[in-house]
């Protein structure tokens with residue numbers, strides 16, 4: 001009984017709705033007599049074409065390469081910076097206004113400057129992804145540190161934790177659950193931004209592929225197939241980073257306290 | 258003095274007052290607290306909610322500064338917390354990100370691995386948490402978490418332990434057994450303990466002396482001696498007499 005219900009809820013329902021969506025898409029194409037916009041079947045064929053032509057792999061690798069390096073660099077700089085700025089009131093007063101001032105600027109707005117500094121290519125892409133991930137990670141880490149409960153701060157004080165020991169025993173682990181959440185957000189944003197960046201200022205990657213397919217004879221079937229690939233990779237990235245939430249040291253942060 | 262090793266003064270409050278700035282005004286929380294606590298004594302601070310018990314303990318523990326007066330321990334003025342004097346917090350102070358073992362090892366992290374091992378194992382046995390060394394706090398019951406917190410304090414062999422309503426969040430049965438365990442441990446280790454509570458029975462079951470505070474601003478109304486030896490008979494006439502006296506001091510009638 002319980003298992004049957006679970007099956008209906010978690011398999012039949014989502015699959016059914018997806019099939020209905022595809023059907024609606026198909027019908028809409030028939031009714032509108034769409035010529036340029038592809039129906040689901042044409043998209044499926046385009047997907048096969050992308051895989052057969054081998055071209056998609058190079059573009060996926062190009063996008064993932066930029067996202068990986070930009071994201072890792074942002075985490076390597078943003079987490080330590082966020083820890084220090086969050087903990088030290090002097091550093092907070094000095095740096096918080098700049099961080100808050102730069103944060104609302106969309107990474108897309110940086111594209112011209114990125115191209116000016118790094119030229120068209122991986123350098124500009126990595127720089128943009130760095131910017132896109134850096135602010136969520138730094139601000140998230142800062143907020144996490146500033147939220148450390150008074151009892152834990154006092155415990156640290158009572159047991160004479162200072163300097164690096166303080167960070168290792170209290171500040172970093174206390175902030176970790178929220179840091180992981182900010183990494184998740186940052187990776188999501190990075191994956192959004194890389195597509196836009198590649199459409200405007202790069203000559204490879206999934207974003208470039210979309211633009212190229214449109215320019216080379218309005219191949220909207222390839223455009224839509226690429227969009228679906230982008231979505232699927234985004235889901236996989238999120239699933240991967242969510243694995244960090246399973247460690248015993250951070251589980252406490254995801255249940256109500 | 259019961260349970261103590263003599264009458265050497267340990268903690269001394271010299272005319273301590275404390276006021277907080279609150280929304281433009283000042284709120285006087287403690288006034289003219291004058292009190293000496295002797296080595297090895299278990300003293301309860303009893304008073305209504307909001308009267309300044311936690312504040313008094315925080316001042317003694319070095320987390321807050323008094324507005325006037327001072328607190329000395331062994332003749333030296335308290336100017337910050339020390340790992341020789343450990344706090345057991347009203348809300349859980351143990352680290353949820355660390356296992357039971359790592360929580361208890363916190364205060365003795367500078368000792369050799371062998372020493373750490375010996376002390377932690379011993380303390381875990383003392384508080385009855387064998388088998389849970391690797392568990393994380395969220396996998397423990399409230400009472401077990403509180404034991405971890407007590408163990409973390411005991412591991413450093415502190416001379417003074419501050420306990421701020423440590424059993425407040427527990428059910429009444431667990432609370433009762435935690436009290437008798439505390440007495441057992443205290444009789445074995447002979448530390449000086451300052452124990453905050455607003456539970457009249459708790460204070461009579463535990464304390465050598467009970468310091469009764471008035472409602473805010475907290476002042477000492479009276480220091481009540483409990484001349485009963487452990488284990489205490491909760492039905493004895495003396496117990497009832499002290500209980501009546503405490504209710505009287507707190508301004509509530511005992512019979513309902």
Ligand SMILES: Nc1ncnc2c1ncn2[C@@H]1O[C@H](COP(=O)(O)OP(=O)(O)OP(=O)(O)O)[C@@H](O)[C@H]1O
Nearest residue numbers: 277278279286305306307308309310311312313455
């Ligand atoms: N940091 C602070 N700033 C301003 N006011 C404070 C601060 N800490 C405590 N107070 C005030 O001091 C008073 C006494 O607080 P305290 O926590 O010492 O009470 P308590 O006796 O421990 O109460 P309870 O039994 O409810 O724990 C309260 O009115 C509280 O609002």
Ligand SMILES: [Mg+2]
Nearest residue numbers: 310311347421
């Ligand atoms: Mg309190």
